[in-house]
Amino acid sequence: MHAAYAVMRWPLHAFFWSAIAFSANAQAIWANGTQRGVELLWVPPREGTLPERYVIMRAAASSNRWSAVGSVMRSTSNDSLIAHLVAEAALLDSSHRERFNEHLERMLLANPRALSRALGTYFHDTTTTPLAEYDYQIWSGSTLVATLYSVTSHQRTLPLPPSWIRVRQRAECIELWWQTDSARIFGIAGYALYRARNGGSPIRLIERPISIVGLEQDTLTSAFFRDCTPGASGTIRYYVAALDVFGNEGRPSSVECVRRSQIPSPPSVDRAEIGNPLELHVRGDRTAARPLLRPSDAFEWRLPQWQWQDSILLIALPERRADAIAVTITSGTDSLLSWISIPAVMPLFDTTAPERPAFAELQHDGVHVRIRWSVAMAQDIAGYLLERQMQSDTTLHFITGTSYADMNTENARYRVFAVDAHGNISQPSPPIAGSARATAAPELLSVASSRGGTVLAWRVPPRTARVAINRYDDSLATPLTIALLPGTARRYVDRTPGAQRAAYQIVALDSNGNWSRPSERRSAHTAPPHCKPPALDSAVYRDGVVVLYWTATHQGEFLLERSSSGSEEVFVLARLTSDTQHFVDDTLERGGQYTYRLRCIGSSESESTSCTITIPP
Structure with missing residues (x-):
């Protein structure tokens, strides 16, 4: 199935089964091939009244030659639900519109076939050529509602299998989890569940598929289902298959567990003491127990660094900008989890100070003193505090960048502190005086592209203690110090994206904190004159x-x-x-x-x- 959030276009290979695009105020649109052509289903505009009529435009893929292939009308029958939605959309102000849009989309996913036809947001294009690729646009008057690219006609594509499916036994019930992130984007309307006992054939666990609307919970816990059907001990395999908005059922994912008549008390969190490390007081069977973490700004569960201290589980928290973290206790192996506890969500208090920055360059132009410092190596850096001391007067400046310009004065001294997103402040950098003078400049010998990255080679003055590498991604941009190396280093490989197009300078620092004038700026793209080596x-x-x-x-x-x-x-x-x-x-x-x-x-x-x-x- 094809899906999109119009209007920006992404390459088709991003997901082999769909063309995906995103925009801040975009509308969801899904498409799939049928035996007769292509069917489309979309969500009404997020602003204004619900349209009465949509016009469907089509073009051969990448041709940009659009022509109308049909139109659809909203139901005008005495449908009380549609009448209520139309009236409500016309009266809502902007503060309540977002809640209405969310409610409307949930209703559409709960019953996509019937509601899309009543709203006039479904169209079946039967005038296509088999296996040809088309682009589609949905218009309401002069408003472009949605755009979808590269839809293959007459070719049905099934939903992907659900990911990260897990199982555990809790008392007399078997509990299942699986990931539902991005289910709406890909047009997943529900899931079908099957069960097979002791190697037998799978049978449907429940008569009708479970709607995605009924399954969606907090994104940290994904989908959850409990099977409390009585049964004897033995091996049980569960199958979960996704169903899209067009009713297509995809290939299932499966997970196996052993049902036991009696199971030991599973591990669970009794209480938590927030800090770094995070202290979890765990009760129950701790055999093969280990934690999984998921910060609120992440999409995956990860195994952190941890260790046991009696019945206390000490967990090292990552450096993140997240303000909350979910923790769950699991038992088993990587391939088979026998238990996973209900995740506990708690505020994230980071108390670890970032590493201190270091000055990378000072320049005098006769009017200003311009200083720059290296970027602190932490993921959650919010900015820097620049401390300026002149005689008995001390001022602090919060700066989000890595440079500062001051009036030229010989009496000022500066120190820089790194500040992370949680308010932790690093140790100060070594003080630097506005009267400091630069030493002889190093020589950047070459900048050359290779398979492993961009290779820099240089020569530095005597008594060099550190070497700073400055990178320019744009001729007018402020340079970024990408590395601070020992003075004995003579070579560096930049493997970051965009390195082949960047320019570089080298700055040397001596043991007293004095830095050199920057070297000549060089780039791997510098075109050498015609030359033949001797x-x-x-x-x-x-x-x-x-x-x-x-x-x-x-x-x-x-x-x-x-x-x-x-x-x-x-x-x-x-x-x-x-x-x-x-x-x-x-x-x-x-x-x-x-x-x-x-x-x-x-x-x-x-x-x-x-x-x-x-x-x-």
Whole structure:
């Protein structure tokens, strides 16, 4: 089945069975192929009165050539329900409209066939070509209600099997859970349940499918069903299949459990002491018991770090922006859970302070002092407190970014604190004075793209203690410090998205906290001039050093690189011009085999010249 929330378009491969799109005020629309063509079902507009007439427009997929293929009318019979909905929608103000829309959508999912026809929100297009792909638009007057892309005609697609299905025995009943997140988006109207005992054939557990409206609870607990049918001990397998708004039943998911006449008291949470770690006082059988967490801003249950301390379960809470967390206690293995407790939802109090930031750069322009600091490594950072001290006067500024500009003064001192979403404040950064002066700039030798990411190589001044890597995603944007490395580092690989299009600078910091001027800004996209690397004429080892000779025949800049046998690491020794004809390497160790390579700036390894030399022990 195809589903969409118009109007923005996503690629079809996002989900192999549906074309999905989302928009803040979008309408749900679902489609599926039939033996005669394509059927469509949609939700009325979220604003204004309920339309009396809809016009259906169709175009061949991606052609953008639209033509009307039909229209549908709202029922004008003496239907009291429809009359009540029309009257109510006309009188509602904006504050009550959202509640009405929610109620209307729940009614539509509870009885999609009948109510969609009465509202005029169902259309069967029988004028399509088999297996052809079409785009559809639903219009009400001059208002575009919904858009759906890439619907295949005459091809019925079944709903996907439900996910994360779990089972447990509680007293004389068997309880089932399964995930219902995004069920409305995909047009799931209900579920059919089957049961098979001791390897027998499955039979329908209840006569009619369960409506999604009756199953939906808090999203942290998903769908829940209890089977209290009397029966003897033995193996039971349950099957759960989704049904869409068109009545199609999908392939089921299944889970198996062993029904016991007597079961030990399952683990449950007696009381909780909120903090980090979270302390859960657990009662009952703790054999193979472990916790699962789900923050309110997440969509999946996760196994946290935890340990037992007598009957107390200590759980390390993740760094999140969430304000609540659900906790459940499970027993069993990853493949088969024998028990899962009813989740307990509690407020999330994060008491762990984030790591302190570090200053990355200070610039003087004669009028202002501009300082920048590194991003604190935590997921829930809300901003930074900048402390400005000048003689006996101290002021604090809350800043959401990572930079601050101040009037140029020699007497001001600054410190920065990181603040997370829960109000925890980090230790301050080392103080920095407005009178500090930058040291010599490092040299960014190369920025090159590779399969593993964008590779940076540099050379720094003596007595460098730290190296900050600044990344520019836009020529006008403020740089982002993506790494703060030890002063001995000479190479870094940026594997983050967009690295191939970014530009980079290097800043060096000494042990006194002074930073250098930034290096020249370079990018992997910098187009080098036409260049041919020179051929290495000879490599001579004498008196503990290797002397390399070559003859340059083309103008340009070159990188001299070195690698050793048994290691994949490549060291950039120097950035050279065509005027240089030799190089002395005094940084190697005895008893190894080394390969030297000359290549033009920005070229690949295949466009280089090299030679190998073995150093005696």
